[in-house]
Amino acid sequence: MSIRPATFLPFPHSIQARVTLTVAAVSVLVAAVIGVGLCLLIRHRVEAEIYRETRRVATEWIGLMERGQVPPPAPTARVPLVQLVDSRGRVVTAGPMAGDRPLSTVRPTEENRFLDVTECPESERCVMLTAARVPSLQSWELWRGEPHFVYAGTDQPPALRGRRLEFLIGAGGVLLAALWTWTTWRATGRILRPINAIRQRMSEINANDLSLRVPQPSGRDEIARLARAANQTLSRLESAVTRQREFAAVVSHELKSPLTGLRTGLEEALLYPEIDARQAIARSLPAAERMQQIIDELLAFARLRNTPCSSEPVDLGALVRAEAARTTGVQVRARTEPDVRVLGNRVQLASIVTNLLVNAQRHASGLVDVSAERAGAQALVVVLDDGDGVGKEDRERIFEPFTRLEAGRRLDPDGSGLGLALCRAIAVAHEGSLCVEDSPRGARFVLRLPLLTG
Structure with a gap:
């Protein structure tokens, strides 16, 4: 019998929950620190004020005591409890509210004549008082040196009784922490609401339908920029997938014709023994060569997109002159400036020039x-023929893979339509x-x- 281990609740994965819990913990800590500090400050302020008043009343009464005469105590509204007690703890004189029992048993010394204490007798309310020792000179004059003590005090304020102050401040701290936590929860939820909407929409997007876009909130904050970047990425992805599907469809179409011809020739040789096999193979070779040409250009096209090419300084003027000298057929006139240098792959740049020259010769009249x-910070290679030219509506379309205009099909029936696409890539x-x-003509x-500098 197996025993399943105890399952503990994992730490919340939600950003809203984590932020709220963090703020709640910080709020409780801050509220506790503020509460303790506030409690100590209030107690200190109230006690300091009360003891200041009780000490004043005790000092003034002691100052009124003259030779052979002790004036009656003068309690105030803030200090109603005033007593004079001898060294044996007997009340000599007292105010009307002080009673006949000593308020305290504290006996200040000659070195420290004033003591502030809080007395809490059993089953009675606490009293905050100042115990003052009558100076020895006055004690000799009045009581032949017997120590006497003055107690001046008042009932402890309700706020300082028991833990009432701590409870009130603690309750306020709890409410404040709860308010911070609730506010953080609401604010974080409002901030994350657009992100949740983006997440839900992103989960609905699949390869079959890339037209969906995430909701884009207004403004220029981080979430709005995130939504715009996501929509731009989705647009690029949709365009790339669309081009890939179109490219796959065109490739399938272009390979279908030579493959069908090759298969037909081979099946014909198998079905009819009277057909010479060597002749059947010879008739099938053009279709195989056509397929090989298309596949080679497709591999070059894919390799160019996926594999970084090695670069070196290339003198475009020298490269153009060399490629123009290799051409045959229609006359090619080259005109170059010195020191037109770029950073690139010499073989690939030469293939661009060769393709453009062959294409121009195919359509040129003579x-x-x-x-x-050089043109500013750029190097320009211009190939101009004197043929019929390209219509404005076709100037971008001819750079698409497998796109061939009617004139191109007529002049080069065996072309693949990948030359110009490869040049642009x-x-x-x-x-x-x-x-x-x-151009005026052709x-x-x-x-x-970009020119090579430095």
């Missing part, structure tokens, strides 16, 4: 101009840009990269 120059990876700008491709 001439392609390429230039590399390389430019972005080098913190630059690639776009098509206005297409004007402009590559911008």
Whole structure:
């Protein structure tokens, strides 16, 4: 028979509960410290005031005692109890409210003639009094040196009786701590309410529906900025997932045609023995090469996005001249400025220039101009052909993967539509840009990269 261990309540995981418990503990501690200090201060103030008055009354009565004559006591409204007691504890004279029993048994000495005490006889209320010793000179004159004592006192105030003061201050401290705790609970709940709404909405978002957005409170505080950042992240995520789905669909479509042709040729060779196998394989090779080309470009595209490239100083002018010299077909005229240097991957930058030149030659009528120059803090590579150009509505679309315009399909039927997309991805990876700008005639491709300084 197994014995289950005792289960303890875990510390609350809620921020609201933790903050409230912390504030409650601090509130109790602060209230206790304030309460103790306030209690001691009140007691000290009240007792100091009472003893100051009782000492004054006792001192004034002793001062009125003359040779052979003791005047009657002069109690006041604040000090109604006044007595003169001899050394044997007998009351010599007393005020009307002091009674015939000594108020205290305290006997001050010659060195310390005044003592402030609180007497609490059994079954009677406490009395706060000052015990004063009559000076020895007056004692010789009045009683031949016998010590006499004056007691001047008053009933202890109700606030100081028992623990009433501590109870009242403690109750006030408890109420104050409870008020702090309740206020903290409400304020924390109000602060965390938008966060709970964001959490609930985030739990509703899944891969099938990324269009939902978290509620965004007004203002410019941390929670509002958090909601805005979450919505911006969701927007980027939705765009990325949408592009990924579109990319997957386009890839599937582009690979479907050559794969279907390859399979058809192979199945035909298997079904019909009279067909020469070598001829069937030869007819299938273009489809396989087409698939290999698409896959190689896709791998390059993915590698560029996921793997950082090595960088080195590259002279764009020299690179442009070298790539222009390698081209064949339509004439390419290069114009470069000296010392146009950037930091990047030489092979990838060369592939951009090569792709742009080949694309320009494909659409040019008779001439392609390429230039590399400085423009402020940027390096510009401009490739301009004298062909029909690109319409404004297509200038961004041609950089999308697998996008091919009608003219491109006619001039290059075997193209994959990934060349320009790969060029732009390389430019972005080098913190630059690639776009098509206005020109009087033909297409004007402009590559911008940050210049290497220092």
